[in-house]
Ligand SMILES: [Zn+2]
């Protein structure tokens with residue numbers, strides 16, 4: 001069977017391709033302008049093609065008005081139509097390139113919105129934001145320079161200020177895609193049986209029946225993290241560690257089998273029971289390796305515990321990691337985290353306040369630190385101080401356990417849970 005409405009159908013492929021080209025040209029104002037103009041026209045041309053192929057569509061005159069009135073009553077479809085009229089009259093869209101800037105440590109400190117030339121480097125925008133925050137907030141330079149500015153660039157049309165342009169075009173695309181699907185059906189041809197295929201990239205059933213996943217542009221590609229100390233970009237992504245059989249075997253060989261016997265056999269143990277045994281295991285790993293990597297166990301409903309491992313190089317990395325983890329917790333709806341790390345602890349608060357790193361205070365001590373937090377507000381810390389002997393051998397003090405009072409660095413995750421609980425209780 002051939003496609004019953006090939007001209008219409010091909011216009012859909014065209015719009016899809018042009019949308020991707022707009023995305024590729026996001027940071028090239030001229031390329032972006034040309035491609036969004038073309039995408040807008042392609043979307044509109046599709047409806048013209050549809051009308052030209054109306055003979056193929058059963059009861060077109062009673063079928064099409066339904067879609068027409070839906071388009072008329074839709075904010076984005078209306079905007080697209082007006083934008084296209086403007087473009088064919090050789091006038092460009094009035095667009096604005098904006099930058100939203102968030103400055104954060106473990107805490108969100110300040111947010112700004114700037115209108116900026118599209119080619120202005122994010123570094124310059126971060127410099128501007130740093131000057132502004134210094135005017136408004138009393139924060140010492142040694143702390144501020146470790147903070148991170150998240151610079152998010154966006155293109156907006158002046159008459160659609162709340163929508164990022166590519167998001168609006170993606171919305172419009174998916175809208176007409178549904179018309180094309182329905183038109184296939186109306187012409188006696190199931191969309192999935194149509195021999196015409198989009199050759200740009202493969203699409204899933206969910207893409208076609210729902211919203212194309214390639215167009216759900218996460219903000220990541222237009223967002224940069226700039227460290228306020230050197231104004232360099234920093235990236236950090238955390239991923240779960242996949243435990244392979246080889247890894248488990250190697251671990252069993254390296255540490256005594258006893259090390260792992262303490263872990264509960266049940267694959268989704270209760271958090272505090274799990275944390276008790278992880279504490280024992282971590283102490284043995286530390287004793288053997290002389291160090292313990294920073295790791296997290298994250299519990300995801302329906303999936304169980306996932307292991308994450310991170311390697312920060314400085315404080316700014318740590319800020320980014322906690323932001324990343326918080327985002328991950330949000331997306332996966334995780335409900336518990338067990339964080340395991342080595343830490344310096346010190347009672348010399350005056351030195352710390354004046355900018356001395358904890359590791360350089362006089363009364364510093366090393367500790368293995370495990371923190372458990374759950375989405376329903378429970379928390380517990382395990383602190384085991386230790387000393388290193390001349391040959392590196394490690395001598396532990398007794399583990400101190402304290403309930404409540406989660407570490408301040410866990411704040412980004414606690415905020416996600418707070419928002420979740422608030423929206424649930426509404
Ligand atoms: Zn077709």
Ligand SMILES: [Zn+2]
Pocket residue numbers: 016020200201212214215
């Ligand atoms: Zn795509």
